[in-house]
Amino acid sequence: MPGYKNFAVAGAGGLGNFIIDELLRKKAAGNVHKIVVLTRSMQGKDALAAKGVEPIVVDYNSPDALWSALQGVDVVISTVAGRSGPVLTVQEPLAEAAKAAGVKLFVPSEFGGDTINHKDGPLAAKNAQHDKLTQLGLPWALFFTGMFSDYFWNQPFLGFDLNNGKVEVAGMGSGLVSWTSRKDIARYVVYATTSLPPSKLHNHVFKIEGERTSVKKVVAEYEVRTGEKVHITCIPMDEVKKKAASGDFKSLLQLVFELDGTYGREEEMNVDWPDFNPETVVDAMVSSKA
Ligand SMILES: NC(=O)c1ccc[n+]([C@@H]2O[C@H](COP(=O)([O-])OP(=O)(O)OC[C@H]3O[C@@H](n4cnc5c(N)ncnc54)[C@H](OP(=O)(O)O)[C@@H]3O)[C@@H](O)[C@H]2O)c1
CATH class of the missing domain: 3.40.50.720 (NAD(P)-binding Rossmann-like Domain)
Structure with missing residues (x-):
């Protein structure tokens, strides 16, 4: 093998x-x-x-x-x-x-x-x-892998504070983002390294994506799933860009979420493991809270 x-x-x-x-x-x-x-x-x-x-x-x-x-x-x-x-x-x-x-x-x-x-x-x-x-x-x-879907939601210093029902986004929070949970990243890395031959592994780029969706959509689905209310604060893009230009990490990240949150076409994702079957962002949020 x-x-x-x-x-x-x-x-x-x-x-x-x-x-x-x-x-x-x-x-x-x-x-x-x-x-x-x-x-x-x-x-x-x-x-x-x-x-x-x-x-x-x-x-x-x-x-x-x-x-x-x-x-x-x-x-x-x-x-x-x-x-x-x-x-x-x-x-x-x-x-x-x-x-x-x-x-x-x-x-x-x-x-x-x-x-x-x-x-x-x-x-x-x-x-x-x-x-x-x-x-x-x-x-x-x-x-x-894109963003860790089980990690961000409780990082208040980055504007994600689900425990207190608050999320802060740049613009409308509707930019598409690639997300994968750490459990699924681990599954993929270990699958690839323990199953694939060197010809498919060495000097190879693996693009992984659990789900491609926006913060706004995730929050709406999370509210339906859990019955919890989450307030989204939308920061105007000009303001976020100004702070990002001065090196503010939270603002830089907010811009990535809104403008540049994916990294390739959907057809390029998960191609090395067709049976990957990753969890959704809301699944990862709910299970990381449990
Ligand atoms: N895409 C995303 O959303 C996302 C989110 C978070 C992180 N990441 C990335 O994922 C990777 C892993 O992040 P993580 O969150 O798992 O990291 P982490 O928990 O913050 O740190 C991983 C380990 O790095 C070691 N380390 C820390 N400072 C070190 C130093 N000065 N010298 C040597 N080792 C040091 C420590 O291990 P020991 O104490 O055992 O030595 C630590 O447990 C990184 O590349 C990070 O950028 C991505």
Whole structure:
């Protein structure tokens, strides 16, 4: 059977934990042998060890420690993230160590919109990372997923405050957005890396989309489903653009939601896994609240 069996996940955070859980399901079914988690600290990682994962504390400045942690690993899945672009650069020593240790595939921390050829702006840091993998000659797979549908709705600092029945949008909130839940992203990444042959995996871009819809439509469906009332505050586009130009992250994101929330034609989505069957945005909202 094609597909890889030995995995390292770097950064066990919001998305990383979903990927680890999905790998554990495959391990229980006998399709995955080894799951290593690279972390900067063992704090809070006891539960992972109890589940059958091997957490290894690494110093991203130590090539030897990284090389040693990656022995016997076929695929590195990086989900490292932080508020600043430089966090992503830890993937450079990680990729060099992976190449030296004989890792066959590197999945960099993408998991958003299409970053290819973005030389400026917020997506440039991710683009630079996959360019580095190409330079290194280490095969990569990129997973573009759109917005996390189970994540945004309770991020008040980004204008999504469902717990208090409030959502803030640019314009009318009617721009189309690509959404996928983290559970479904994990399913797709693990499906691809454990099932597809290298010819369909190496240097391949996977475009994933759980649902394509607008914030306004999602809110209306959510109200019907739950009986809860959600108030949408519409901020005029001029105001949002002015704030975005001064670097305000919430405003930048609001513009993406309203003007640039998809990343390709619908026919290009989920083509590598016709049986994907993702959950809708409202399903993800409701289950992440439960
Ligand atoms: N499309 C969307 O809607 C959306 C939303 C959120 C995130 N994302 C993207 O999804 C990916 C994963 O995000 P996430 O929310 O899962 O991230 P996260 O939980 O914020 O962080 C993931 C892990 O990164 C590691 N990390 C943090 N700072 C680090 C540093 N300075 N050096 C090395 N490792 C560090 C930590 O692992 P340890 O403490 O174990 O080392 C942390 O648990 C990122 O690429 C992010 O941009 C997309």
